[in-house]
Amino acid sequence: MDNDAQPLAPLLRKLISLGxxxxxxxxxxxxxxxxxxxxRPGYEIVRERDRPAQACILLSGMCCRFKIIGDGDRQINSFHIPGDMPDLQSLLLHQMDHGLLTLTRAKVALVPHPTLLQLVAAYPRLGLLLWRDTLIDGSIFREWMCSIGRRSARVRVAHLICELFLRYRNVGLVEDMTMPFxxxxxxxxxxxxxxxxxVNRVVKSLKRDGLISLSNRRLTIVDWESLTQIGDFDEAYLHLTPES
Known part of the structure; x- marks a missing residue:
């Protein structure tokens, strides 16, 4: 699908991958x-404690959910790529408990909450697909908790790269074994x-060992099997359908 002809092409690819x-x-x-x-990069689309009246659909670029803890440090809770609706929970939770930040230049479509509610009322299966998407979000959160709590630095970074690769591939943004990075x-x-x-030490070691290469904001996985082994990576938590 051509994004110029149809700006919601990334969302449609995501929905089709869900069912x-x-x-x-x-x-x-x-x-x-x-x-x-x-x-622009570093723009807060939504701030903690906001009460949004609309949800955003990421069309291009990358953003993240994050929280600032007491001493001012930032914890990123999730990364989001084109096709994602990273603040969909604001449809039912009326106050945001985290912020949403662009990491790159990003194009976003904003949809009023009442319009989304009308859509899922008229097309209940779309509502189920969006529900499935939020459940997969929860699964990814659980996997990140395992990484932060129990995995070594090298395993964490390798695992994250594997996850992002499959998510980008799922919405048609991978060429061969190369993804945006x-x-x-x-x-x-x-x-x-x-x-x-x-992080710098781990990334250098993955490149030195011939597992990945990086150039011009593109990452190529050179040895998928070894990277998944190092990353303790099992894609089951992403709940990808056979079609995707």
Whole structure:
């Protein structure tokens, strides 16, 4: 699907990866009234304690959910790629308990909450697919807890790379074994509970061992089997369908 012709193409790819979608459901999704926005890196789309009246759909770029803890340090709770609706929970939880931050230049579509509620009332299966998506979010949170609590730094970083690769591939943004990679070492450290020095050491070791290569904000996985072994990676928690 062409993003210029249909701005919601990333969301439609995501929905189709979650389960069967009819032409009527596609048409209803494409007909959603949108406010299209472009944000610079480091822009807070939503702040903690906000009460949003609309949900955002990430069309391009990357963003993250995050919290600032008492001493001012940042904990990144999740990374989001095109097709994701990272503040969908605001549809039912009326106050945000975290912020949503762009990590790159990002294009976003904003959809009013009442419109989304009308869509899922008219097309209940779309509501189930969005529910499935939030359940998968929860599964990813649980896996991140295991990484931060029990895995070594090298395992954590390898695991994260494997996860992002499959998520990008799931929405058609991988070429061969190469994916977009906009994360800095600070982003990875804030997500995985590691210092920048530690992340730098791990990334260098993965490159030195011939597992990955990095160039121009693109990451290529050179040895998938070895990387998954090092990362203790089992894709079951992503709940990918056979079609995706």
């Amino acid at each position: 069967p979608v009819t032409q009527g459901e596609v048409a209803a999704t494409e007909a959603l009234p949108l406010t299209l926005c472009e944000y 906009h994360l800095t070492q600070t982003h990875i450290g804030d997500a995985q509970g590691l210092s920048v020095v530690h």
